[in-house]
Amino acid sequence: MTKRLPDLEAWAIFATVAKHGSFSRAAREMGMSDPTVSKAIARLEARLGLTLIARTSRRVALTDAGRAALARASRILSEGEAVEDEAGEQSTVPRGRVRISAPLSFGIAYLGAVLPAFLQAYPEITVDFALSDRKVDLVSEGFDLALRIASLNDSSLLSRRLCTVxxxxxxxxxxxxxxxxxxxxxxxxxxxxxxxxxxxxxxxxxxxxxxxxxxxxxxxxxxxxxxxxxxxxxxxxxxxxxxxxxxxxxxxxxxxxxxxxxxxxxxxLGLHLVMPPSPLRPLRVQALIDYLARELANAPWDGA
CATH class of the missing domain: 3.40.190.10 (Periplasmic binding protein-like II)
Structure with missing residues (x-):
């Protein structure tokens, strides 16, 4: 019996819909039509015999099965982007959107100051900052990375300590x-x-x-x-x-x-860069990680 290959495209579409909480917003980001996105999710659900996304006239929400599958689906999307970045033109030209969560006070005081040089160095990268003291779920909420000021507990996330607070x-x-x-x-x-x-x-x-x-x-x-x-x-x-x-x-x-x-x-406490568990990241994400690690490795308020 021939084993079917996984429907990687449908899983990537599922992860994008879950990130945006919307079929239409996911379709716009991926350059697809709304029916194409809907058909991919339906195809995936038919293949699994499970409902992944509950649809109403106003909103979409993940079912229990959808929430259980989201982490791995997000890794499929992220690792696919990373492979294409390394193999294609983006291996030399990082481009696209990076979504980052950071504490409100720290973000206003220090990220704003280091942002202009990054934008100058990477003109084709778009940065989407969400500033809040709330601890976001990177995978389910679709963040590429986060800055956290905390004593980190063990988790499936990858982290990189930058400096002491x-x-x-x-x-x-x-x-x-x-x-x-x-x-x-x-x-x-x-x-x-x-x-x-x-x-x-x-x-x-x-x-x-x-x-x-x-x-x-x-x-x-x-x-x-x-x-x-x-x-x-x-x-x-x-x-x-x-x-x-x-x-x-x-x-x-x-x-x-x-x-x-x-x-x-x-x-x-420590200032940490926190990332989803996959070691493969799109080049645009890695560029921002490396830049922030350099800029914030020494407490920027020391000697200010």
Whole structure:
């Protein structure tokens, strides 16, 4: 019995429809007609005897079978593009769209600054930035790569650590003069906290080289999912906050903020490039990865 070859084109079309959540948008990206895209999905579903995409008059959504198949289908699409890039004209001329997710504050402060030189060097690459502190699913949401500031857990994703991001307990000199400089984390219960909600835990964990780790949940006056919002309140003397160094280095340099309890430290995070699991990537994606790795390998706020 002759084994049928896999319908690689239909799988690539499926991955593109899933990325866009739309048959028509996928058709436009691939230069196909809507009926051609629909027929490819129908052909694939008939071959499998499964429904991959549930269709309504307004939207499409992946079924359980579709979600289970998406990661490998996305790899088929990505690796097919990479093979063609290496074998064809794009092996010397990167072109096309790269979709990247990055934290909002970091993206505005640092990606905008390095973007012009990349656009100048690669005039045929289009970059689509999605700036948010939300942790996106690279495969199901169709991202080529992401920048993440985190302690990464083991996963199927590939990652590349670029630099260290220090987290600093800071307050204004005026606030510390009025309330006193704390000497131990337990004392933070009598201070006002301004807190970022993006972490896994709401407890502040600080470590001393002699006394080990202490965890405290100080009373919080302001919660926010974007740490930029806290800086004006910090400078105005409204409390303490644990902020990434890249958001407060200017205020520290200018004396508007001060590190509190400098002998106690917060475990630093890493700035990582995170990529889908396939080692094969289109040349346009690899070009942006290599560029960002060079530009961000040394913390860009150091010595700024």
């Amino acid at each position: 220090r987290l600093l307990l800071v307050a204004s000199p005026d606030y510390l003069d009025r309330h006193g400089m704390p000497t131990h984390p337990a004392e933070l219960s009598r201070y006002c906290a301004l807190a970022y909600t993006g972490g896994a835990s709401r407890a502040w964990r600080l470590t001393h080289p002699t006394f080990g780790e202490e965890a405290i949940e100080p009373p919080v006056r302001v919660w926010t999912d974007n740490a930029d919002l806290l800086n004006p309140a910090l400078v105005a003397g409204q409390g303490l906050a644990i902020q990434p160094e890249f958001l407060v280095w200017r205020e520290l340099r200018d004396g508007k903020l001060k590190v509190a309890m400098p002998e106690w430290s917060v475990t630093p």
